[in-house]
Amino acid sequence: MSDRDQEKVKVAEPEKVPEKVATSLVATVQADVEAEPVSAQVDEEVQQELETVPDGGREAWLVVLGSSLALFVSAGMVNAYGAFQTYYESTLLLSSSSSSISLIGSLQVFFLFFFGTLTGRMFDAYGTSVMLPVGSVISVFSLMMVSLAQKDQAYQIFLSHGVLFGIGISLLYSPSVAVLGHWFKRRRALAIGLATGGSASGGVIMPIILGQLIPRVGFAWAVRIVAFVVMGCLIVSCLTIRTRLSLSRHMTWRTAIDFGGFKDPRYTLATIAAFLLFYAFFIPYFYIQIYATFQGVQSGIADYLVAILNAMNIPARIIPAIFADRYGTLTVFVPVAAVCSVLLLGLWLPSRNSASIIAFAALYGLFSGGFSSLLPTYIASISPRESLGARIGSVYMVVAVATLVGTPTGGALLKDVDQKHFNALIIFAGALTVAGTVVLAIAGVVESVKLRRLFTRQVSSSQNRAQEQDTADEG
Structure with a gap:
């Protein structure tokens, strides 16, 4: 063999790998092969955890009880603000306008929903192990501060009843709703309905307690008694509410708001609808x-x-x-939202006597209660379960803005307490x-698969006809 041929054979031979390197490569490959099934097993366990939902049982229903009591305190006190508004206007804050006083109640709702973005x-x-106790302490403390407010010192009520109480209940509301998604899937709407029925119960009981106690013990002690009731309810909530799914234990400001949901047109449309509906929602309550x-x-x-409005809210949260x-x-x-539109424009607007006003209060409470x-429930049905809290919180951020400006806008429309200005207020809410x-x-329509397919088919057929027409014109 010539030297040239030997050189070719030498080049063609594969390069020999050092023994240590070869051993390392084999170990790496073996580790990858062994790690793959372990990773797959972990993913399978996580997926199984997400898919296996109790949908009942002692622990699940105890969570519903705790959530109901937390909402009794948070949203229930917000729904009961009409009783506070009447007392503030007639006795405690005589020098303040109706719009300014309603702003205090709107602040509660604003913080309740706006901070829902972060708390979600x-x-x-x-989970709930930190937020619920902290929110409970802030809520009780703020009511104690309300009981110390002095006459015509609006800033004291503004800070204690508006800002501080709003922050406290914001730490309670979103987690109490979102945790139900950990325990219920097929019966999720029923569980949320039962829990949010607690907020309606609060709106019934709290105004009655205040109405009975204020003439007997005065406003200060009436509010303190309410604060003790709130404390008892929240102690039970802290003991019964538990998370079930694995928690990420990681949060950044960048991920605090989940804008990914707005890529879904259903989520975007639901958010716009929520803004419009909740802009007007609390006007009758106030x-x-x-x-x-x-x-x-x-x-x-x-x-x-x-109290009648909120009493009718109880079946309205459960039956729908x-x-x-x-x-x-x-x-x-x-249909529930459509009936509320009819009640605002067709019943409240022309009502001039006790019977028609009571009928409106009962019927509006019966149907509007389904909003909450x-x-x-709808957001939960179109959202990934691992980001359910963030998605609900993002919607409530939009709702917060609507509720913040809704009732003060109503107060601005009600410059004078006469029929003309009340008509403007009612028409505004109805529209x-x-x-x-x-x-x-x-x-x-967007959600309906059949309608989407029909729309797609019609668009495709129209495009085909257009192409055929263009081809015919070119020929």
Whole structure:
């Protein structure tokens, strides 16, 4: 063999790998092979954890009880603000305008929902073990501060009842709703309906407690007694509410708001509808008692209108939820919102006597109560479970803005307590509710697979006809 041929053979031979390197490569490959099934097993366990939902049992229903009591305190006190508004306007804050006093109640709702964006993400990361106790302490402390407020010192009520109490209940609300997604899937709407029924119960009981206690023990001690009731409820909530799914234990400001949901048109439309509906939602709760007094309704009846509204909220949170589990959330949500539109414009607007005003309060409470349970139920149905808290919180951030400006806008429209200005207030609320109903209906169209397929088929056939026409014209 020539030297040239030997050189070719030498080049063609594979390069010899050192023994240590070869051993290292083999070990790496073996580690990868062994790690792959372990990783797959972990993913399988996580997926199984997400898919296996108790949908009942002692622990799950105890969580519903705790959530119901937390919402009794948080949203329940917000729903009961109409009783505080009447007392503030008539006795404690005589020098303040109706719009300014309603802003205090709006601040509660604003913080309740706006901080829901952050607290929802905190729930996804850390659960309820810290937020619930901290929110409980802040809520009770703020009510004690309300009881110390002095006459015509609006800033004291503003800071204690508006800001501090709003921050406290914001740490309670979103986690108490989102945790139900850990324990329920098929019966999620029912569980949320039962829990949010607690907020309606709070709106019934708290105004009655205040109405009975203020003449007997004075405003200060009446609020302190309410604070003790709140403390008892929240102790039970802290002991019964538990998370079930694995927590990320990691949170950054960048991920505090989940904007990924807005890529889904259903989520975007639901958020727009929520903004419109909740812009008008609390107007009857804040102004129905003042309207009844203006129309000459006896004080013994007018004082209980807020309680009637909230009492009818209790079945309104549960009954629509039962139908939503069976027929779909939007199938129930759209008719409920449509009926509220009719009640605002067709019943409250022309009402001039006790019978019609009571009928409106009862019927509006019966149907509008579904908003609070059906909105988070729908968001939960279209959101990944691991980001459920953040998605619900992001929607409530938008709702917060609506509620912050909603009732003060109503107060600005009610410059004078006369029929003309009340008509403007009612028409404003009705128009917003109609608009929200329309947007919800559009979300239903987008969600419908059959309609999407029909629309796609029609668009495709139109494009084909257009192409055929262009081809014919070119020929």
